[in-house]
Structure formats: structure tokens, C-alpha cells
Amino acid sequence: MRKLLWLLPVAIILCACPFESKVPLAAAPVEPVDTTMLGYWYGIVKDGSDYFGIEALDISKQSDSTYSIVRYGKAIKGDIILPDTAYFTGFASYVGDLKFMNVESTIVLVENRRNKQPIITKEKVYYMAKFEMRNDTLQLKTISESFSPTKKIFSSPEQLKETVTDLLSQKKNIYDDLYSLSYRKIPKPQPFKSF
Secondary structure, three states, X not given: OEEEEXXXXXXXXXXXXXXXXXXXXXXOXXXXXXXXXXXXXXXXXXXXXXXXEEEEEEEEEOOOOOEEEEEXXXXXXXXXXXEEEEEEEEEEEEEOOEEEEEEEEEEEEEEEEXXXXXXXXEEEEEEEEEEEEEOOEEXXXXXXXXXXXXXXXXXXXXXXXXXXXXXXXXXXXXXXXXXXXXXXXXXXXXXXXXX
């Protein structure tokens, strides 16, 4: 039996049920890095329950067409504060006029076996979110886990993009309504110096 042992959470998909794919919306990064996205972004998240999260994204240029994304997070659930930092690679692609971020992550799967060492494997996955820049605000909407009524596994970026295009042209909501995030660009906080 395979169990998800550890999943790197990402800011744009923190506590929602995001769509997870083995392929991104584009075969390769080709869009140039948007320099207005680079910097330190701060946001506060509420997902509709008593779960609040405070998080920040540090987005930098990794190559001419890819971003390095570091997510610094802290979640408060009742009396427990859970710190969290995760590292990702992202690249932009378009579906029509809409700009999406393809976020690459790695999940670790553990297959427990009776009286034997478990088998541990790593798997690359992608999450997608539509994003818009307005002045100093970055707005993100994740593609929901239930965006496709058929729940099929996509074998190519072209197949995934075609499905997203079809659903958007039919005016279907493919986004997670509870998890739409806004971040404000702020100067990156400097570490505290001890006395």
C-alpha cells in the first residue's frame, strides 16, 4: 500500500485540495521571467475553517524562463503554531490570455511492506495556478482537484492544456473557491541580530 509520507506544501496550494499532475500546462519553460514578479510577497490566508496561515513567497530568477520560489509559512491551528519552509521551481505559461504558474514539487511516497524495509520513492508533480499582477499585489487562484469531471490522468501537457481550455471556454469554474490568495510586495525582512 502506498502512503503519502511527506508533501512539500506550496503557498499557492497550502490547505486547498489542488490538482496534482505528472505534467505541466506547457512542455517546457519558454516564457521569459517577468521581473515584476521577483521579490518578497506577504499574505495572510484563511481557508474557511479555524485554520489561519501567515506566509511569504520569495520569488527570484532561476534562469531566463524559470523562477525559484521559497515559501516561508507559519500556520496556526488552535494553540499549535506550525513553521514551514518549502522550495520550488516554477515557470509561466498561457492558456488563451490567462497566465498560469506551473509549480514543480517533489513528493515522497512510502510503500510499507510486511516484515521488510519500506520502499521509498520520489515523484515529481506539478500544481497550476492562474496569476495576475496588479500594482504591488499578486493574486493567485489554484486549479482545483475536482476541475475535471472525468478525473483522468493526463499523459501530455497538450492534453491537460486542451482540457483546461475547453472547461474555461464553457465558463466552468476550475479554481478552488476557498483558496484564492493575494500577496503584497514588501521589502524582504532582515534576520534579527542577537545582542
